[in-house]
Amino acid sequence: GIQVEQSPPDLILQEGANSTLRCNFSDSVNNLQWFHQNPWGQLINLFYIPSGTKQNGRLSATTVATERYSLLYISSSQTTDSGVYFCAVVGGNKLVFGAGTILRVKS
Amino acid sequence: DAGVIQSPRHEVTEMGQEVTLRCKPISGHNSLFWYRQTMMRGLELLIYFNNNVPIDDSGMPEDRFSAKMPNASFSTLKIQPSEPRDSAVYFCASNPSGRANEQFFGPGTRLTVL
DSSP, X not given: OOOEEEEOSXXXXXXXXXXXXXXXXXXXXXXXXXXXXXXXXXXXEEEEOSSEEEEXXXXXXXXXXXXXXXXEEEOSOXXXXXEEEXXXXXXXXXXXXXXXXXXXXXX | OOOOEEEOSXXXXXXXXXXXXXXXXOTTOXXXXXXXXXXXXXXXXXXEEETTEEEEOTXXXXXXXXXXXXXXXXXXXXXXXXXXXXXXEXXXXXXXXXXXXXXXXXXXXXXXXX
């Protein structure tokens, strides 16, 4: 089945710093989503981005489907950005999740 | 608009007991998904329904697990009998159509089996 790899596995930032999270996938996809799982466990949709670039406030994402990767950019990070960021793609008929990137933003 | 609703939010039970988790998808969404999240295995799909019909249950771990969707606004995931290794967070998600579109997740049910 399709493989989804995320990097880095862990990231510690000082508040105000920028970061880039990466998601590689092993096969062509027609759906890619980025989620943020907050410290309370809720999975929050960030982007639905099978290709191209989208921006939402301090967050933006780019997916290059032909090269099988997606990037999530976080600018001017805040402590509320802490949590786990997941990339998920549709493989076959299932949404397959990466292992996530654990982000800690320190004040 | 209300999002996906799950109940209970937390469940603590003893090994051997029956557990029933409930989900109400977003109105108008016709696909519903049950996921399980554990430290060891991450997030994994258990089963999904399209128009109330189970399409793929290959992720259901064993016969102790069963899921139903009697109508478009309600689904249950049942574990009978429960075991300590079933302890996990169970998420329900829905999307407007098909399998490739954007999925929206509920808050999850944290299950602890003692």
